[in-house]
Amino acid sequence: MKNITKSFGKNVIANKNVNLDINKGEILSILGENGSGKTTLMNMLSGIYCQDSGEIYVNGNLVSINSPKTAFELGIGMIHQHFKLVDVFSATENVALGLSKSEKFNKNSIKNKIIEICDKYGFEIDPDKKIYDMSVSEKQTVEIVKVLYRGADILILDEPTAVLTPQETKKLFKVLRKMREHGKSIIIITHKLHEVLALSDKVAVLRKGEYVGTVETKNTNEKELTEMMVGKKISLDIERAEPKNTTDRLVVKNINCINYEGVKLLDNISFTAKSGEILGIAGIAGSGQRELLESIAGLQKLNEGEILYNNPKTGEVDNLRDKTPIQIRELGVRLSFVPEDRLGMGLVGNMDIIDNMMLRSYRKGKSVFVNRKKPKGLAEKIIEDLEVVTPNAKTPVRRLSGGNVQKVLVGREIASAPSVLMAAYPVRGLDINSSYMIYNLLNKQKERGVAVIFVGEDLDVLVELCDRIMVINSGKITGIVDARNTTKEEIGLLMTKTDSLDTQGGEE
Amino acid sequence: MAKTAKEPLIRLSKKDGVSEVKAWAYRGVAVIFGFLFVTLFMYIVIGMEPVTLFETMFEGAFGNSIYLSSTIVYATKLLCISVALAPAFKMKFWNIGAEGQLLAGGLATAIVMIYLGSSLPNWLLITVMFVCSILAGAIVGVIPAFFKAKFNTNETLFTLMMNYIVINLVDFYCNKWRGKASSLGELNMATRAGYLPNIFDSEWALNLIIVLILTILMFLYLKKTKHGYEVAVVGESVNTAKYAGINVKKVIIRTMIISGAICGICGFITVSGQDHSISSLTTGGGYGFTAIIVAWLAKFNTIQMIFISLFIVFLEKGTELISNTNDAFDASASKIVIGIVLFFIISAEFFINYKVHFRKKHEA
Numbered sequence: 036m037k038n039i040t041k042s043f044g045k046n047v048i049a050n051k052n053v054n055l056d057i058n059k060g061e062i063l064s065i066l067g068e069n070g071s072g073k074t075t076l077m078n079m080l081s082g083i084y085c086q087d088s089g090e091i092y093v094n095g096n097l098v099s100i101n102s103p104k105t106a107f108e109l110g111i112g113m114i115h116q117h118f119k120l121v122d123v124f125s126a127t128e129n130v131a132l133g134l135s136k137s138e139k140f141n142k143n144s145i146k147n148k149i150i151e152i153c154d155k156y157g158f159e160i161d162p163d164k165k166i167y168d169m170s171v172s173e174k175q176t177v178e179i180v181k182v183l184y185r186g187a188d189i190l191i192l193d194e195p196t197a198v199l200t201p202q203e204t205k206k207l208f209k210v211l212r213k214m215r216e217h218g219k220s221i222i223i224i225t226h227k228l229h230e231v232l233a234l235s236d237k238v239a240v241l242r243k244g245e246y247v248g249t250v251e252t253k254n255t256n257e258k259e260l261t262e263m264m265v266g267k268k269i270s271l272d273i274e275r276a277e278p279k280n281t282t283d284r285l286v287v288k289n290i291n292c293i294n295y296e297g298v299k300l301l302d303n304i305s306f307t308a309k310s311g312e313i314l315g316i317a318g319i320a321g322s323g324q325r326e327l328l329e330s331i332a333g334l335q336k337l338n339e340g341e342i343l344y345n346n347p348k349t350g351e352v353d354n355l356r357d358k359t360p361i362q363i364r365e366l367g368v369r370l371s372f373v374p375e376d377r378l379g380m381g382l383v384g385n386m387d388i389i390d391n392m393m394l395r396s397y398r399k400g401k402s403v404f405v406n407r408k409k410p411k412g413l414a415e416k417i418i419e420d421l422e423v424v425t426p427n428a429k430t431p432v433r434r435l436s437g438g439n440v441q442k443v444l445v446g447r448e449i450a451s452a453p454s455v456l457m458a459a460y461p462v463r464g465l466d467i468n469s470s471y472m473i474y475n476l477l478n479k480q481k482e483r484g485v486a487v488i489f490v491g492e493d494l495d496v497l498v499e500l501c502d503r504i505m506v507i508n509s510g511k512i513t514g515i516v517d518a519r520n521t522t523k524e525e526i527g528l529l530m531t532k533t534d535s536l537d538t539q540g541g542e543e
Numbered sequence: 544m545a546k547t548a549k550e551p552l553i554r555l556s557k558k559d560g561v562s563e564v565k566a567w568a569y570r571g572v573a574v575i576f577g578f579l580f581v582t583l584f585m586y587i588v589i590g591m592e593p594v595t596l597f598e599t600m601f602e603g604a605f606g607n608s609i610y611l612s613s614t615i616v617y618a619t620k621l622l623c624i625s626v627a628l629a630p631a632f633k634m635k636f637w638n639i640g641a642e643g644q645l646l647a648g649g650l651a652t653a654i655v656m657i658y659l660g661s662s663l664p665n666w667l668l669i670t671v672m673f674v675c676s677i678l679a680g681a682i683v684g685v686i687p688a689f690f691k692a693k694f695n696t697n698e699t700l701f702t703l704m705m706n707y708i709v710i711n712l713v714d715f716y717c718n719k720w721r722g723k724a725s726s727l728g729e730l731n732m733a734t735r736a737g738y739l740p741n742i743f744d745s746e747w748a749l750n751l752i753i754v755l756i757l758t759i760l761m762f763l764y765l766k767k768t769k770h771g772y773e774v775a776v777v778g779e780s781v782n783t784a785k786y787a788g789i790n791v792k793k794v795i796i797r798t799m800i801i802s803g804a805i806c807g808i809c810g811f812i813t814v815s816g817q818d819h820s821i822s823s824l825t826t827g828g829g830y831g832f833t834a835i836i837v838a839w840l841a842k843f844n845t846i847q848m849i850f851i852s853l854f855i856v857f858l859e860k861g862t863e864l865i866s867n868t869n870d871a872f873d874a875s876a877s878k879i880v881i882g883i884v885l886f887f888i889i890s891a892e893f894f895i896n897y898k899v900h901f902r903k904k905h906e907a
Contacts (some may be wrong), residue, residue: 359788360785361788364788380780380782381786383775383780386776386779390775394783397769402769405768405769
């Protein structure tokens with residue numbers, strides 16, 4: 036009865052020609068790695084963005100969703116990953132917030148209607164409880180009730196289980212199934228395969244903004260979905276030299292990191308990075324890769340554990356834990372860090388290439404003035420060596436394309452002659468050529484005896500480039516494998532290996 | 544629920560990189576439009592002919608030596624405050640407290656003038672006044688910075704509140720000093736102790752030179768020094784700054800000390816070099832806020848601030864004469880004129896940064 040077809044053609048390729056349709060009383064999963072455009076797609080459906088081309092049909096009518104309000108009117112409600120609730124209000128008051136002006140504000144009638152909705156679908160919620168007193172799962176319930184109250188028939192949930200314990204997830208799924216029985220259409224964004232298989236009727240897979248296809252859940256399995264998600268094997272030819280004279284350069288012992296919400300970002304991580312070797316880190320985005328690298332770089336506080344660095348110059352062992360980036364530098368530890376968020380962290384977008392060159396080295400020398408001569412030379416050298424496409428060295432980095440931005444960043448980090456080089460998603464958004472250039476740079480560093488840590492998303496590349504691959508999931512190591520004797524499938528399974536072994540989710 | 548599909552009527556997209564020359568062309572066009580609007584406004588409201596309007600404005604700003612020196616005095620003050628705000632705003636620290644920092648410097652100057660005026664030789668007195676004004680401005684400036692760095696408080700509110708504290712402190716001292724007199728009057732009138740010397744036979748030349756030197760120093764500080772580089776990085780992205788190993792807290796505190804100190808110097812030159820008195824209007828009547836506009840329009844480039852401050856004071860002094868000679872046009876109307884022109888200039892920034900797409904008429 037209800038069909039939404041949607042196709043886009045976006046230049047930025049956040050989404051490219053995506054087609055989706057969902058029927059009444061159906062649960063559709065949207066599966067894809069981070070950055071594959073799931074959230075962008077849903078934001079267009081819920082009126083936050085406007086598509087550049089393509090059409091959306093609701094109940095067979097062509098519609099244009101210009102604002103979240105229009106989306107509501109069409110019966111589309113989105114539950115965002117980050118809740119949009121007013122902390123000091125009660126559940127009832129939060130629900131009342133989004134009501135139309137014509138509706139009378141009567142707390143009691145709203146409350147009764149909320150209780151009605153809860154009974155119908157099996158929610159458990161206290162309408163008078165203030166949001167700040169609520170657990171994450173309760174807050175999520177309020178969000179869902181809010182959307183249902185406004186009469187949504189199509190619910191979009193953006194990674195709803197990311198913040199839930201296994202028990203809470205079960206409860207949520209029960210409710211969702213009940214809603215399906217009542218004829219609601221549910222779209223759920225996730226990258227957890229077992230959830231997809233357990234819950235949904237259909238699965239739509241996105242990869243790098245492109246629509247791969249939709250399959251019936253009952254006709255598929257984890258392996259097929261992984262393949263769709265990660266993509267068909269592209270034959271890559273990366274030269275991989277045998278590691279030579281490896282010594283333990285960085286020894287990470289039992290590090291733990293808990294954020295202010297009490298979620299374990301890093302759970303008892305231990306590993307060794309050796310010189311002259313590339314250690315790959317695989318895992319679904321957001322599994323703790325960023326926190327791991329940032330803790331080694333001195334940007335993330337740890338709750339437990341130690342990071343030992345064998346200084347090749349002095350032969351001494353230094354503990355990097357709880358040191359600032361500056362202290363780590365002063366110790367003679369050379370960590371070159373290509374952070375995930377290139378323009379938000381690794382580079383200053385509005386500054387030119389020269390100024391960005393000196394970001395980590397401008398302090399050198401006693402003069403109060405900055406010396407732009409050396410950075411200028413370096414900038415020109417990097418532009419030439421790495422074939423950076425730019426009008427000149429004085430162009431703001433923001434104006435370069437993604438690949439060129441990355442070359443500038445990696446070039447600068449390598450120029451500081453590191454002994455440990457950490458690169459997080461260095462080829463994200465790059466074309467094949469630029470990617471290969473980055474791989475070659477990493478390989479050269481490895482041959483020079485640098486301990487390279489490479490966080491990647493493309494399993495093919497990880498398998499071909501790295502010497503060893505460490506797989507993490509939800510902040511825990513699920514396996515360290517020899518890259519020469521492993522398969523993509525093995526890593527993929529390790530990446531999604533969860534709850535069966537995860538016994539501590541509900542405790543705390 | 545049969546809604547027809549329509550693209551939004553107007554859609555905006557961000558422009559990437561407009562050259563500096565082009566950006567100034569946009570602003571120039573905006574100024575012209577602004578003035579066109581102003582002439583229309585003036586013609587309708589008081590029936591003033593456009594030619595008379597511009598004649599009167601130029602007359603009011605540059606017409607004779609009294610008008611001219613007034614324009615220069617005010618432009619100097621506005622420039623000085625803008626220069627003081629430049630590093631803070633470049634760091635994206637919204638220092639709304641220039642009024643308070645300036646008055647703190649002025650008050651410190653006046654206190655030293657009154658209590659030490661008769662006991663110190665003039666050169667030493669002026670030195671003490673200078674140092675105290677810097678300290679006072681810096682202290683008022685650094686308090687919000689300290690809390691921002693330590694507890695991430697909102698600097699906009701904090702600096703704004705500091706204004707009220709200092710303004711009332713100034714009022715308190717003024718009331719105390721004036722005794723039964725109707726106003727404070729010139730301090731140390733008989734001895735001229737603590738007065739900055741007149742050079743080139745004018746009261747404003749020394750102030751102007753001091754401020755121009757500060758302008759150039761600040762330009763160099765922001766563009767050429769390591770400190771200036773740190774300020775820029777922190778302003779662009781705190782995360783990047785941390786990644787680069789910059790001590791963000793230290794930079795915030797240091798920058799606000801500098802910003803406050805220059806405001807303090809502005810108070811010093813105003814009290815010691817110009818007014819020889821103090822009141823809550825020593826700031827030029829809200830120049831601490833006007834300077835924010837100057838700082839933004841100049842994109843924190845202090846050399847550009849010279850021209851922008853002059854332009855704004857030109858508008859102010861020009862319209863002041865119109866209101867003095869026209870009964871139908873009082874002082875608040877002159878603020879309207881300035882508002883109109885500034886509004887046009889600021890809207891130019893919008894067109895510099897964004898491109899407007901209208902809905903195309905297809906398959907209609």
